[in-house]
Amino acid sequence: MSAPVAPSAVRVRPASVDDARGVAEVHVQAWREAYVRQLPATVLAGLRVEPRIERWASIIEDDVTDVFVAEVDGRIVGWATAGDGRDDDRPTSRELEGIYVLAAHHGTGAGQLLLDAAIGAGDAYLWMMDDNPRAEAFYLRNGFVRDGIERDQLLADHPIHIVRLVRHAGVRQWAAVKDAETALLTADVRRDTARVDELLHPAFVEIGRSGTLWTREQIVGALAEESADSRATPQTDEWQFRQLSPELVLVTYRLTTPSRISRHSSLWDVGGTAPRLRFHQGTVVPPASAQ
Incomplete structure (x- = not known):
């Protein structure tokens, strides 16, 4: 019996406009994997890559939001975005706006590398869909806790409940x-x-x-x-x-x-x-x- 093949190294780097398609593909696939319980199957099935490519190219190019990608063997398997905070009552001056890694690459360290690249070890906050234990466990390991602020909003035109997590001294x-x-x-x-x-x-x-x-x-x-x-x-x-x-x-x-x-x-x-x-x-x- 042959020995298992060691996983390829994960490389994290700032995104370029050429990465827009790869980011969009991860966006759609990661939602389908992560939100099976939270979003209706019809919503997940209706997600499309093509409409997201131009949007991601614009986000990457405008340089307001920092976008990082995780690669394995030259293929994008995850991404993270961060910025100065989109909320008027932001508790810190750095927001982790989003982070997704394909399920096949969970446990490889890609998520941790992306988070570290996006926000470092400093003060930050994020919004998370409620009832998302895997994501919350990851954030807890990185020093985030719920601060009690929550709200309802639409995701893909479907109502969801989100909660805020913060990390600071x-x-x-x-x-x-x-x-x-x-x-x-x-x-x-x-x-x-x-x-x-x-x-x-x-x-x-x-x-x-x-x-x-x-x-x-x-x-x-x-x-x-x-x-x-x-x-x-x-x-x-x-x-x-x-x-x-x-x-x-x-x-x-x-x-x-x-x-x-x-x-x-x-x-x-x-x-x-x-x-x-x-x-x-x-x-x-x-x-x-x-x-």
Whole structure:
């Protein structure tokens, strides 16, 4: 039995106008491979290479978007595009606009080489179709996380839901902030005065549901007096994060208990060795607008 043939080396380079057909071919084939669950079969079957060739030639030639291709034995097997960010509220100044590799070349390192060429190791963001676990796992390995921003849009005239992922120095802080915020929602931590003291900033204040201003000392005391069964740990979702400055992170989320749904905003100081909560406010959502 003969030994397996080693895969050919992947070469990544900036695209030229002559690559427009190869990029268009990968565009169509990669969509058909990647979006079987997300797009109707009729949409995928209707994709055509020819109309995309001129468009890709224009994109490559106008030099606004950086386009890179991955080649194996002289054939384009993947591409990536990046630019300064197409969104008014862009969280970083670099956007990975698209990246596709043919399924036959998954696991060869082509995707990683393309991503590195397009955005390097610096801060960046991207939009991803939701419910795309393979792609999300790849982005997670490269330091990207969801920041809670999502929206609906059309892809090939078909409605899809997309989510935003970001990568920057603050992302690691966000995970610590979420852990700390979640801890403050658990009954055991809320009754642990020493632990609450560690989590609250010396200047902490809270605006209660009635509009009352609570000081740090009042909150610590009130939490210590909660009975053991007075508060089950609630469910949370719709987390969003904003890096307001190197030292401040704003987090918002929805909280659900058996009796009510509320939306919460917290301002965390991340300038020290561990996050400390500076401000918190919760607002009960009326039943008609709870969803």
